[in-house]
Amino acid sequence: MPETFRTWQTADVRSALIEGREIALLDLREEDVHAQSHPLFAANFPLARIELDAWSKLPRRDVPIVLLDDGEGEAETAAARLQALGYTDVGLLAGGLRGWAEGGGELFRDVNAPSKAFGELVEAVRHTPSLSAEEVHALIESGADIRIVDARRYDEYRTMSIPTATSVPGAELALRVPELAPNPDTLVIVNCAGRTRSIIGTQSLRNAGLPNRVAALRNGTIGWTLAGFELDHGQTRRFGEVSESTRRAAAESARALAGRAGVLHAQPDALQVWSAQDDRTTYFFDVRTAEEYEAGHLPGFRHVAGGQLVQETEMVAPVRGARIVLADNDGVRANMTASWLAQMNWEVWVIDGVPESDFVERGPWQPSLPPLPEFPEISHEELAARAGAIDTLVLDFATSAEYLRGHIPGAAFALRSRLPDALAAAPDVRHFVLTSPDGRLARLAAQDLAALRQDARIDVLADGTAAWRAAGRELESGPTRLLSPPLDRYRRPYEGTDNARDAMQGYLDWEFGLVAQLERDGTHGFRVL
CATH class of the missing domain: 3.40.250.10 (Rhodanese-like domain)
Structure with a gap:
């Protein structure tokens, strides 16, 4: 272990969390691996994206940073990269994930564990009212005076929704529901995919003083599906503008x-x-x-x-x-x-x-980025002209979800964090063209590839796959060439429309146990009104 990297014991990290001192506990593993087991406040910070995420997510360069993995060696690599980016207080968790557990630290599953655990605590403390899927289904069937609002992101709502529901993402509820349900006798039902956002959404309306009776749909779309009811798909009902008096x-x-x-x-x-x-x-x-x-x-x-x-x-x-x-x-x-x-x-x-x-700035947010490596570029026209060339391999460093939705024909999916293994599984070629959605991650991966394959010609697709798409060129979809396992994305048991029943029930069972885990962990400092 390099002497320049401080070693943190589990007790030291826990003390910092309990005392409220600034600390960034970062899990360098890919999201799917992270989701299997991690400390409560270990933020998933994949090794592959450190240069793209660090300056915006870790704005103070001397903040105490503690890195962990599960023995893969990613923490040491990440520490060196962070030091190169200007961070001066970078340390490693002694023993990694195993060291945390052996030091008495609690381990949590899934993603967004702090927020989900907090949601369960809110329900336990406030006794947030809820209705079962069977009760809500009966209310819909009877034509009762109800208004169902979906507190998830709009894209999640579009994928699947409770019949008659309107999309009102969480922070909008207190502003929009008074006009969606102006009659105080109307029952307002808040749903999400599982539990957290429906609990928080319901309690938000109650805390804000909405005169209506408000209840969560117990267990969200998971509960609805487990009860045997059909979900809607592709709905577009959204909240509207509100009056100035309501605002x-x-x-x-x-x-x-x-x-x-x-x-x-x-x-x-x-x-x-x-x-x-x-x-x-x-x-x-x-x-x-x-x-x-x-x-x-x-x-x-x-x-x-x-x-x-x-x-x-x-x-x-x-x-x-x-x-x-x-x-x-x-x-x-x-x-x-x-x-x-x-x-x-x-x-x-x-x-x-x-x-x-x-409010003078326009357009989407732009992250602060360090200078990215310079590599020869190839245009989408040149790449198209090389289609089918046996000596050229396109490596796509998009997320696995993006790759599955659409990629350049013939391109192979690879994870930057698993690049040596991807190369071992790849055809023996001398020319690589690297791409990613906007080309940024491809430049970083090209630097890694150059160190592994000094005999190869390496080009980066100019402006990434976005340029290929913008030109209207053909895409293929599906898992056509996976050189790396899709570990970058943890498949939530509550997303999509093809989840196994045992996975959905297992997720609910996990959530039910979070309050007890919080008590054992003891680092959160949550305080429910």
Whole structure:
């Protein structure tokens, strides 16, 4: 082990978490492997993407970073890469995953474990009301006065939904439901795919003071499917605009709730102070819809819809103990989101009084990136002309899901983190063309490939597979050439439409045990209102 890398014991990491000190506990393994077993606050930070993710997710270069794997050697490689990117306090967890367990640390399954465990704790403490799939189905069949709202992302809702449901992602609920269910006698039912977002969504409406009776669909679309009922597919029902009076009332309720949760508030001039602070990690998030964000947002703010930020906090804010700053343009979405983050033991601020004229940046968020390796480029026209050449192999470093949806004909899927194994399984060629969706990851993989195959010609597809698509060129789909196992994506038992019943039931059983795991772990600091 290199002497420059500090060694952290399990007890040291636990102390930092309990005391609320800044620490980034990062699991370098691919997502599917991470999902099998990891510490509660170990953020999945795949080795393959370190250069693309580090500067935006770890904005403070001297933040204490603790890296872990399960003996694969990825932690040491990651430590060297992080040091090269300018990080000065990079350490390794003694013994990795096994060391954590042997040191008395609790191990969790699945992804987004902190948020899911918190959701279960909320239900246990607040006794969040819920209805079974059979009860909700009977209400639909009888024509009862109900309104079902789906708190997931819109794309998830489009894939599968409860009949009659309307898409209202989590942070939008307190703003939109008052006009979707204006009659206080209307029963509002909140669903997600499993449990967490329906529990948090239901409790959000109750906390915000909605006069209607509100209940979660118990176990979401999983419960619906296990009960033998059919789901809808491809639905497009979405929330609409609300009146100014509804917006003002929702903002007042959300602000009061945030105050009870301990959320802090600041004026826009604080942003400059926080941005210049070099001894504190601060994340800046805009929690409105993607459409609102792209139409105009504050400089330096990343878009993460509020409901997903509560659901997937560690995916965008892996530094536990950091400061989170939220913005919107009405005081509803930011305060509702902040009320949950504060209960999850984050220091969270909402920016008040931002004039519309300050939302000056347009378009999607652009991450901060280091300079990427330079390699010879090949155009999509040149690559198309080489179609079928036996001495050329296209390696695609897209995510496995992206590869399956569509890739350049003949391209083989490879993981950067498994590149030596992929090469061993590949045809013996002397010319490689590397691609990824935008070409960035391909450049990093090209650098690794050059070290492994010094005899090969290596080109990078200019502008990645996006250029091939934009030109209208043919794509093929499916698992046609997998040189690496698709470990980069953990298949959630609640996504898609072809999940095995035992997998869905096993997922629910796991969630039911999370409160007991939280108690054994003891590092969370969660506080439910």
